Amino acid sequence: MNKEKLTELYKSYKLKKDDVFSHQHYLIITRSGIEKLMAQSNITINYEVIRCEPNFAVIKAYGTKEDKKIETFGSALKGASYKEGSTNSWYVMELAEKRSQSRCVLKMLNLYEYGIFSEDESESFKKQKTEYKTL
Secondary structure, three states: OOHHHHHHHHHHHOOOHHHEEEEOOEEEEOHHHHHHHHHHHOOEEEEEEEEEOOOEEEEEEEEEEOOEEEEEEEEEEEOOOOOOOOEOOOOHHHHHHHHHHHHHHHHHOOOHHHOEEEHHHOHHHOOOOOOOOOO
16 A cells, blocks of 8 residues: 555545554455545445345445446345355345445545455455453
8 A cells, every 4th residue: 555645545534543454465444434435525325226135135336426426236145154155244235235335435536446445345354353351
C-alpha cells in the first residue's frame, strides 16, 4: 500500500486507527471504515435480491456517486467450515448485503487497485481478536 494513498484516505474520509488494519499482503477496511467511505463520498446504493435461500444468498448492489455508476454482487454460503461455504453464520442474507455494499464502495473509489479490501469480503480477512485475561 502506497503510504501517500493511505495518508490521503485517513484525511479525506476521517478514518480512525480502528477503521483499517493490515492483513498479510492487503490493507483491510472494517465495517465502520466502509460506512465512513460511503458517507463521506456521498455514495448511494440500491440492492436487488438475486437469490435468497436458507443457506445461500446473492445480492446485487447498484452504486451511484455523481455521474459514476457501479453494479456488483455479494454472496454468502453457509457451511460447517470455510471449505464448505463462505460463512458459518446463519445470517447469509445480511452478509451478502454487507459484501455487496463493501465491494460497491471499494470499486466506486478505485481502492482495489491499491490492494485495499473489506473485512466483509472474506472470513479470512477478519481482524484477529486480542484476548484479554481478567485478573
